[in-house]
Amino acid sequence: MTTNKKKLLITQTLAACGRALLQERDDIELVEFPNLISAADFQALLTAHAPVHGVALGATRFGEAELEAAKDMKVVTRIGVGFDAVDVPALSRRKVPLMVVGIANSPSVAEQAMFMMLMLAKRANELHSLVRDGQWSTRLGKLPYDLFGKTVLIIGFGRIGTRTARRCQAMEMNVLVYDPYVSADEIRKAGFEAVADLDAALPRADFVSIHCPKTPETIAMFNAARLRRMKPSAYLVNTARGGIIDEAALYDALTSGKLAGAGLDVFAQEPPPVPNPLFDLPNVIIAPHVAGVTWEAVDRMSEQTARNILSVLDGAPIRQNVINQDVLG
CATH class of the missing domain: 3.40.50.720 (NAD(P)-binding Rossmann-like Domain)
Incomplete structure (x- = not known):
C-alpha cells in the first residue's frame, strides 16, 4: 500500500x-x-x-x-x-x-579556484584574444605571471578552503589562512600561516581566494575599503557565494588600476543581469556558479x-x- x-x-x-x-x-x-x-x-x-x-x-x-x-x-x-x-x-x-x-564537491570547487587563479595570472583571456586578433607582435606587452613564490590568502578553512590551500602549497605558493572560527593551532598544524587580522593580511596577498559561507557577517565583506587594502597587482577569486564581494566596488577597483583582476563563479543576483559592466573587462574571468558541479x-x-x-x-x-x-x- x-x-x-x-x-x-x-x-x-x-x-x-x-x-x-x-x-x-x-x-x-x-x-x-x-x-x-x-x-x-x-x-x-x-x-x-x-x-x-x-x-x-x-x-x-x-x-x-x-x-x-x-x-x-x-x-x-x-x-x-x-x-x-x-x-x-x-x-x-x-x-x-x-x-x-x-x-x-569540495575537490571540484578547489580545482575551479586554482583554475581561475591560473587563468588570471597567465592572462589567458588576453593572450587568447591577442593571437585570435592578429596581434602577435604585441605579446611581450602582456607577459603572464607565475604562481610560484606568490602569497595567497585563503578566506575560510573549511572543506573547500583546506583543499584549496593544499593545492596552492603544491604550486609552491606561500599560504595564509584567515578563519576566525578555526584555531590558529589547527591552521599551523596543517602547514599554513594563520592570520587573525584580515585587514592587515590583505596587503600581503598576491591572490585572495574566498571559501567562507554567506552570512550576515560576510555579506559585502569585500567592500570598497577592503579592496583598497589589496595590492594593485593582486587578484581576487570568489567560488563561494555571491554578495560577499560588493560588485560595484569591485568594478571600480578593476577599472581604476587598484586591482589586477578577478575570477567570479558566483554573483549577488543569479543569474546576473546582462549587460553587466564586469563582463566586458579583459581582466575578469566569469562562470555560471558551476565550480562544484562537475x-x-x-x-x-x-x-x-x-x-x-x-x-x-x-x-x-x-x-x-x-x-x-x-x-x-
Missing part, C-alpha cells in the same frame, strides 16, 4: 546513482520536480502530494511555508553544501534536520544526498552532514 510509503520530492538534477539508491527501497515513493521551480508552484506541489516526508533540493527555496505545505517533513537535503536559500531556524523549530553533502561532483553529491535522506528515515542521521545540530538528540 502506497499509504505506508515515505514520499520524497527530488529535483530532476539528482543523478541516476542517487536516484537508484532511493528507488531500490520498497518503502519510498519518489516525486520529481524541476530545479528552478517557482516558490508558488513548489508549495502547490508539496500540498498536492502531502504528506511529504523528505525533499532533495537544488536551488529551490525552502522555509516555513513549504514545511507547512508538506505536513510531515522529516528531512530536508541539499544536493550541495550551500544553504542560504533554506530557512534553517524554521526547520529547527520543527526538529527537521537540514543536511548537505559534506566533502562531495560530472563527478554531481554523482558524488547525488549519492550522498540519497544516503543523507535514508539515514534520517532509518533513524540514524549522518551527524557530520547535519547543519542544524540542535535537532539531534
